[in-house]
Amino acid sequence: MMRLLVLPWILLGVSSVQAQPSIVETLELGHSIVMVTTDIPGGSNGRGSGVVVSPEYVATNCHVIANSNGANIAKFRDGYQPIGLKANWKRDVCLLKFDPLPFKPVSMRDSKTLQYEEEVFSLSFPAAAPVPQISYGNIKGIYPFEGSSIVRSNAAFLMGSSGGALFDQHFNLIGLTTFKSPGHQAFYYSLPVEWIKELMDAPEMVSMKTNDIPFWAVPLEQRPYFMQVVIPYQNEDWAALEAIASQWTNKEPTSPDAWYFLGLAEEGLKKFAKAEQDLQRAYDLNQRDYDAMLALSRVAFNQKDLATLEAIQPAISAMDQTEGEQIAQQILKLKQGS
Missing domain, CATH: 2.40.10.120 (Thrombin, subunit H)
Incomplete structure (x- = not known):
């Protein structure tokens, strides 16, 4: 078997919401x-x-x-x-x-x-x-x-x-x-x-022998963009991530994840105005993308964009009340500073 699945043991996933079924x-x-x-x-x-x-x-x-x-x-x-x-x-x-x-x-x-x-x-x-x-x-x-x-x-x-x-x-x-x-x-x-x-x-096959390689195991540059972005993202190689995500947005302009990763790269490169624009696009394409919401709120606060923070805070709070309260505090801080 391929060894790609080796990782430290995690007994349970990250979610502890009551709706999840018990064992x-x-x-x-x-x-x-x-x-x-x-x-x-x-x-x-x-x-x-x-x-x-x-x-x-x-x-x-x-x-x-x-x-x-x-x-x-x-x-x-x-x-x-x-x-x-x-x-x-x-x-x-x-x-x-x-x-x-x-x-x-x-x-x-x-x-x-x-x-x-x-x-x-x-x-x-x-x-x-x-x-x-x-x-x-x-x-x-x-x-x-x-x-x-x-x-x-x-x-x-x-x-x-x-x-x-x-x-x-x-x-x-x-x-x-x-x-x-x-x-x-x-x-x-x-x-x-x-x-x-x-x-x-x-039709049925006659043998378990094959020379074909799964799409996810081909050379990195031949894999789908959603796989190509992962390593530069993990390594915080923002320039490489920006290059790949830009190609992705050109190829799939309606992909919210393409704009999300491009926005992350631009945030890492301190291109905050561009990052906010592209993260907003990701959010507009998919208003259930919690990670895009958090990234957009982070950049909006950096840009002192009170309107965007106020617009996105209720959606974040609906998914994570604690995170929503933190953004509410950021909104209050910006108002007090204005």
Whole structure:
């Protein structure tokens, strides 16, 4: 298995909002999450996760099983051998076919219906855990890609979680937990369920051997812009981030994230007036982007832009009352200084 998923263990995600389901509430749902095991050439074994998406099919990431000598799934100490395979190696979505399985398939929700800051949770088998582990978070990015959208959340996952499930609050599958960015502030990405649905109509494969590379593992300059911006952002290489984000805004002028990262770069380069303009554009395109709101409020305060702070404060307060109160204090400070 690829080593991109290695990171320090995080037991739970960052969100502690009461709406998130408890571990007990997800026990039944966990019956639809399976461990995928593989025989790797050389005698070793690999492990990943999978999701039961129909009576016959388990969805997982292709990189979990690619070029292995064989794969099966395990649940409740029982093993099941697939009888067929469907694969889109470049998208990294695979379907293992079985005689009808004794597990309930999950319901699926298309990525086009998702919103930023929705609460989500993942279930998978990280680090060879004996039962599915839960991780909480929020949707932080929705990136149009190949007719659907890649979903970024801050629901952390470990190696072994590849092919696991990302769920909304109504227990609908919204993505396969697949890859994370390198660096100290990891970004966690999931593949859309539309790709699973499309693959169900594809012909079966005759082999697990492939020379294809997943889109997220190609050389950096060939990856989508939403991936290219991460390393310069983490390294605070603002000039490099500005260059990449500028290309992104030119290619996708309606992408709020493109303008957000461009605004961050301009803020880092102390181009505050331009940063405020581009962060405002990001917010105008997506008024649920909490990170863009915070960045805009930060730059607006630097620019002593009282009108923008007053306009954005209620939206921030609705998402985080403490942060909203801090901005209210900034507004008061600017008024007292005027």
